[in-house]
Amino acid sequence: MSADASWRFDAIGTAWTIRTERDLPEPLRADVLSLIDAFDREWSRFRSDSLVTALAGGGRAAAPVDAAPMFEVYRELAEATDDAVNPLIGGSLEALGYGVRPGTPGRAMPAPSWRDALHWDGGALVLSAPAVIDVGALGKGRLADRVFALIRSRTPGTVIVDASGDIRLDAAEETVRIALEHPYDPTRAIGVATLSSGAVCASATNRRVWGDGLHHVLDGRTGLPVDVVVATWAFLPDAMHADALATALFFDGGLELAHAWGAQWIRVLSDGRAEYQLTDANIELFR
Template sequence: MAIWRFEAIGTRWEIESASDLDDASRQAVSAEIERFDREWSRFRDDSGVTRVGREGGSIRSRDAAPMLDAYRDASAATGGAVNPLVGDSLAALGYDAAYTLTAGPPVAAPSDWQRLVRWTAAEATASAPALLDVGALGKGRLVDLVIDVLSRVPGDLVVDAGGDIRARGAGVRIGLEHPYDPTKAIGVVELQDAALCASAVNRRAWGDGLHHVLDARTGVPVRTWAATWAIASDAMRADAVATALFFDGGTELAADWGVEWVRMSTDGRAERSAGCPAELFSVRA
């Protein structure tokens, strides 16, 4: 397998293909990542999200409906804990566009986000300035888009964007990294023509108890679960469920969407869905 490694959207990518990707394929991937980042990144001054956060108005994007439809379902399942207007909550704790990493008081996200943000197949519109953050599923969406860009590339293909992975073709064996010791795994899974997305409190963490997985209702980082993994046919839904599993209602969302999962609590217990294909080294049902 040939491997193309590069940095984009603040994470390390690896694309494995049966043979080296040609220049046209690489340029198409880079262009798609740039388009998505320019529309949805809250870390760019020139992005659509940043503009809407300052002024309100619209982001024209074909990603609006798939992502915000998924947010609607995740928000309903978790009682509002998952919310695409959590951007100001993250910024309040220091995870802002400038990466100040200086925490102030927690800020809850607007609970009426579906009144403030409307969307169609072509755009998302905020009736007032509102800082969208699609981190709960946006990276998964982008992995799916990259797989689509490479649909004409023959043979096996694996796209890995910092732990959000989608495989096409032959199965790949993936370790489930222990959230407190990256040299260890709590289990393994064989992934074939599917996506695996993970989330953990040790990633994008700063300060004492501060990390990127917040309860949007309070603006406070979660404390009960340390890591989650979700397996689905597409990476966007796997990514969304990986976030929802930190909250009550996440397992119900996974069942509704047909997503299998594993999660590990902060006291070291592991549990999984009944049909999950992962082999765990320790598990509590």
């Protein structure tokens, strides 16, 4: 692997690692941090100054550049999963105690119908009823793609953007080995992917946990955490679609979406069994 310069920092509540062949110049680092902050200022429900917070009571705002790309993919996710994946899941997460300051969990609250309430046409983002937008099903992947594109536009050679499990890379003629973390033991791996380009995104119910049986992957139809699938991985050319599919794989319909998108994927069930569709020898599961 020729990438020997690493830049590590924390942003949007998670750890980032960017690997390149040479240290990124300070102006480019500043631009990366500015891009991430701007995305966070628009889409974070944890910020009092964000667009998402401003729209929580309903309203209209200029649509951010990410609105149409993200919500068009949300449309596909919702259709594939029968609305289990819903960008208005934020209120359901808060009802279970995952808010700005996680509190005592209350009763599960299904997410409202987003097809009638959320619109992003004509350069405007409109929320016609009170609701909390949460783009966690694919937002980090979208941001990883944008950070990757910015760095790639100004940096030759290998570029690897790792946003805590959402990875977008172009390793030129090299390859990168990525361990697939065991969902029940973070010191072990269930397999390894050897990639030179594209994206791999992972999701697991042992991440972002704030109580017994409470984690960030909710079924929008019930407002309850999922309990059949415990970890997923999706492999696609871009991180937004890989992140979206990693979410969809927790639900019925996720496998059909993976087939439609031509993705490779893995998911681990709560009984320890693994299901997968792997067509290339560059992704290996340990037996």
